Amino acid sequence: MNTIVAIASAPGMGAIALIRVSGEDAVRIVGRIVLRTSPGSGVRGPGSEERSPGSREKGPGSEVQGPESGERGPQSPVPSPLSPLPPWRVQFSYIVDGDRVLDEVLLTYFKAPRSYTGEDLIEISCHGSEYIQQEILHLLIRNGARMASPGEFTQRAFLNGKLDLSQAEAVSDLIASSSKASHQLAMDQMRGGFSGEINDLRSRLLDLVSLVELELDFAEEDVEFADRSQLSGIVEEISEKVDSLTRSFHLGNVLKNGVPVAIVGETNVGKSTLLNALLKEDRAIVSEIPGTTRDTIEDTIQIEGILFRFIDTAGLRHTEDSIETIGIERSYQQMEKARVIILVTDPTAPEEESLEWVKAVTKRIRDDQSLIVVVNKGDLVEGPGSGVRGPQSRVQSPQSDVRGPGSDSRLILSAKDGVGLVELEEVLLNFVTLRSFEDHDVIVTNARHYDALVRVQESVVRVRGGLETGLSGDFLSQDIREILHFLGEITGEISTDEILGNIFGKFCIGK
């Protein structure tokens, strides 16, 4: 396979950037563009391992800091063949393009197969300027490397047996994870938590299929066959497990992509102000004119490591303005996508009006959604003694405030002054953490796994139906095998030998 190169650090300018080169020619290609001694010292090549007196280079493995300036070495430095480049050590080097010294860098050589990709891999830490990054990249490409396509490093890691399929998938999730929770999920996945769950499911299935097969292949044997209620019991167990796993996908997805929170309310109750306060920046256009927000605006914040995706919506009101009507419709649509809905009300508005909206919104809340009613503009209500009681007094401790799906909590805050925001964040957090994590030890995040599990579910339904109608075991087994097949798509194959082994281990066969 040819040698690939890519910038591994995030795009844009940072103090340092990382360029990765992987493939069998990595050492040779990098060797052509680096000089491991001072360009002026004249010591180069393999011999540079030996520290030459006068060279300012430090020995291998030292926390290298190179010469203070990169502007030196006009005496036509010749690139050194980098062999032997000691693996797994940080090396100070110069990147040179012909006579020109491009940058001072740190090289780390991961020798195959003990590298991320399983191939020879070199990481070049260069200075973070976009120009330097691009120049080095082009230099490497001119010397025989090829630009990596997206995910190619991980693909090679997979192909070289460094990662299994679900681990490889987890790596991409890990890279993309933008919050503590999604990071946690990806890490769990990578460590095989999901496989453990699937294996547990498989062993239950194996029991089931063994019992079914027993009466097929060993009908003549003197063994006790499982009755149908026993089989049904196992199917129920399996069914629950699969249901729980498939359900967790929605949650997993939510955690991966952020918990969608819709902020709804009448026009001009300060939804956008609330959003801005949460985001701590002026994201939405805020004005005194009702109906300023005509488009839904999305942004994300992290609270305690959980990502929330906020959806600000146009105000809810009856209007003749056609644009506004579309906006309201869209608000309702956005609400449907959300898991948590924050309904903002205005304490200064007529009470009946607020109640009307609360009712209207509550009607649209699904079982799997949660509603938080926020009384905004606490600052406009009279004195601390009367209207605005501290949020603490109205909002009980978040723990007790969090109830099952469809429940709501209510709190008073002032988005403008930032009063009560911390409490709102706490409530939000608890909606997610308590309701989600405790139900599921393992959360399915991968669409491929989810698809397989849905297929499993379909087959489970057929097995259950078959048991109810007294279907013969050979037909039941067709569906059970299908389940095993789909689970196999997630983890690995099951062979019939396993079934037979299970039977021989548990029943006395051999008349």
Add this chain to the structure above:
Amino acid sequence: MNKDYDVIVVGAGHAGCEAAASAANLGSRVLLITMDMNKIAQMSCNPAMGGIAKGQIVREIDALGGYSGLVTDRSMLQFRMLNKSKGPAMWSPRAQCDRTIFSLNWRERLEKTPNLDFWQDTVKEIIVENDKVIGVKTKLGIIIKSKTVILTNGTFLNGLMHIGKVQIKGGRASEPGVSGLSQQLFGLGFTTGRMKTGTPPRLDGRSIDFEKLQEQKGDEDVVPFSYLNESVDMKKGLSCYIAHTSQEVHDILKTGFDDSPMFDGTIKSVGPRYCPSIESKLITFADKTQHQLFAEPEGWDTVEYYLNGFSSSLAWEVQLEALRKIVGFEKVIAFRPGYAIEYDYFDPMQLYHSMETKLVKNLYFAGQINGTTGYEEAGAQGIIAGINAHLKINEKEEFVLNRDQAYIGVLIDDLVTKGVDEPYRMFTSRAEYRILLRQDNADERLSALSNNLGLAGDDRMKILDYKTGKKGKLVEYFAKRSVKPQEINDSLSTWGTSPIKQTIKLKDIIARPQVKLRSLVPVLEDLEILLSDIEIRESEIVEAAEIEMKYHGYIEREKAMAEKITRLEELKIPEWINYHELKSLTYEAREKLSKVKPSNIAQASRIPGVSPADVNVLLIKLGR
């Protein structure tokens, strides 16, 4: 005997006989070498053919043009269709046979087969030149040349029998084993191993009190194994008898454990888990206070009984003492003791699907030498080896059955892909597509394939064509015929199924589990006329049509699954691929793939130790 043959078959057991017959019937000049012309196709163990999954194999061998089904039909003394209460894929014919007639009938058929010679001798050596077998050398010192050699040595290679502390060299009770050949093959680079199997004592029926045993009769309705036979000429069948061990019996057996070769380390090789000796059962299932035994008759004109379930290698005195504590066997006299036998087998992963060895060209292995057990499994390998030896000589493409085509395909693919770690017996659960692999349709699955090779005869095809034609007519009738509620509702309620509200197609009625095709006949006059048009094999045809219609949904689903896999079967892996260079494969996968050399991606995916990730690597390597 001549000095030059196309095919030499070594061994005249079930594998050897089918191999010799198929190669000879295809037109090859065949020599069958056996130690003892009087022991052709011996039933060394159980005097029965068929059973669950095995019955299907016999039907398949027959559909291909083999003799096992015909011989069974001629020699059976009891017939049962097992698993009749299950779905049709599970129906499995089984016959108790007269051991002597079985053997004689085989010999008679082989003697009538053209191009087939016999030679009574022992092959000591195969002659190999340039990695290719060119003949054999016998104990009598005779060298016989041949283009191909099929080894079917059974348990005779370095066979060692155990009865308690007593050890006897040999291949079967009172028959010598073969030494030398294994060592030669080992020297040629073949991986060999030892396996163990056992057989129970044979009892004198005159000493059994049958009154105290539970009688197990055969079916009234006897279904022939061979598609060529419409019925079986069998007078009233014989019965088997069920007996039970007891705690007392177990206690006596345990007194022999100290001297048992199974437990004192003498026998190191692996026996089959599904056919354990009685002593193994006592150890593995210590909490069971009794085990079921079957006394099976050995023939019409003999008092000998085979005691199924009592396989043992304990000292004879212990066996007999324990037997006499069994109700019904109080005064039992035996003809011979049970014993265990250890023998050499060769790792079948060294074979191609054609049964040809990868190491020596034109050399084929079939039967127990490959680590299998069972007459049916042996015969299946034999017929495939015989066919392929003939095809090889004639430079034709090899004949391989897929897993969705036959149990024989499952058997051979399992052997060459997964190898064996205990004597391999077929089970229906080994087949992914067992709803397709039924005993009623082996002819439809296989006969045309074999006819194309020139093995299954035109007489067979004529019967098959008639059957499929009439079956097609029936299926078509059910698909087109509409029934009105008033026509059928009375009957439907009698059969315990809900009435129909509007006119529907008959095929939707037959799909109901409560509705039998036969019971529709008195209701529908045109159906009766249609059936009366079937002149031969009416019951066979009606059954086939009914199965096809009733289980249509399941059959179609399985076909769809099989097609998916077939696509992977079509992704061939070139022979030159060097797995050791594919560093992306796990080390284990590289080893296994190099050993098995799978011919396609589907086979590769079935190799234990080759993970789905490894398969992906192969797919990428092959540019998919």
